[in-house]
Amino acid sequence: MAHWVTRISWTLMPAACAGWLLAAAPAPAEQAGLSRAEVYRRAAALTDLGRRMFFDTRLSASGRLSCASCHDPAFAYGPPNGRAVQLGGEDMRQSGPRAVPGLKYLRATPQFQEHYHDSDEEADESVDNGPTGGLTWDGRVDSGHAQARLPLLSPAEMANASVAAVVERARAAGYDAELRRLFGETLFDDADRAFDAITMAFESFEQDVATFEPYSSKYDAVLAGKATLTEAEAHGLALFNDPAKGNCASCHISERAKDGTPPQFTDHGLIALGVPRNPEIPANADPGYHDLGLCGPMRTDLQDRPEYCGLFKTPTLRNVALRTTFFHNGAFHDLREVVRFYVQRDTNPEKWYPRAADGSVRKFDDLPAQYHENVNMEPPFGGQPGDEPALTDSEITDLVAFLRTLTDGYGT
Known part of the structure; x- marks a missing residue:
């Protein structure tokens, strides 16, 4: 695939961001002082883990729905058909009230602000662009890992009954060893912490430039x-x-x-x-x-x-x-x-x-x-x-x- 973006900082950003995710997650002392090469290796591993989970139907209550079911790479990680809303839930018969948005080119989205001031040079306080930013159709979350929580727990989508249910499905699917290597051996002592690690993996994958921001049109x-x-x-x-x-x-x-x-x-x-x-x-x-x-x-x-x-x-x-x-x-x-x-x-x-x-x-x-x-x-x-x-x-x-x-x- 041809790539028309040559700014090096753009190509490095996903790994740097994934490194931040690793640093932000609770981790044992032995993860401190990692070399730059090790940080990037772990970032790549986290991205790869998120990619595999993105396509895995075993993380849903029905066992039939993955993130990719609604965000199909053949359709720029948008809906794979003309349905107004996609079907999900425990029985794959439930539907939410909104169409599926695309997932490409989201990394530049600013955090939600009611009063957004922006220009090419610096913020111009004389121009209020009004409500701006955030992810989802209503901008109610500001990060990829916060967004990933929504379909995982939605009764009309992947329909997991709780955070703990997601964690158990990830372990049953065989992701526990990799998650422990990345986030520490005690990760699964706390379901909330383990769930955060899972959603961070999704975010890391969705920030992969080659996949989600190729600028190749x-x-x-x-x-x-x-x-x-x-x-x-x-x-x-x-x-x-x-x-x-x-x-x-x-x-x-x-x-x-x-x-x-x-x-x-x-x-x-x-x-x-x-x-x-x-x-x-x-x-x-x-x-x-x-x-x-x-x-x-x-x-x-x-x-x-x-x-x-x-x-x-x-x-x-x-x-x-x-x-x-x-x-x-x-x-x-x-x-x-x-x-x-x-x-x-x-x-x-x-x-x-x-x-x-x-x-x-x-x-x-x-x-x-x-x-x-x-x-x-x-x-x-x-x-x-x-x-x-x-x-x-x-x-x-x-x-x-x-x-x-x-x-x-x-x-x-």
């Missing part, structure tokens, strides 16, 4: 001067960046940072888009149920902040063309339709939302009326019914052509 090759966009792709990029047309780059940043860091195609912010309610999600059969993202119900610390209701994380657009499930509720299954929704949500709302008994269109039907003012109205949104959308059909075609250049593995 055609667009990366273009930025490196090793490829050229076609006419349609170049036009699509111009539309992507144009504030009066796609305006995609306002949230999905497409340029390198001044320090040369490759574009992440996200600003890591949280935003309300007014995505239509998805009847494919079982929880939505209850008309009183609403997934409000940042203000609940999964995230509980901001439930008293109505201005946050309906906000969800802005995902990276890298590898977006490999997905067949889009947005937090999986309401769309085709990339072209996603772009069409953006530009026609307000000009042609009847295409996206149901009608009320009086024939009126029920816009933003997955969000209670008191939160409709939270929905983003910046271009390409906005306009009135009957207005011309910001993009024509041919422009949508070119924009999608550009988005396809963000798929990893170009030239392989």
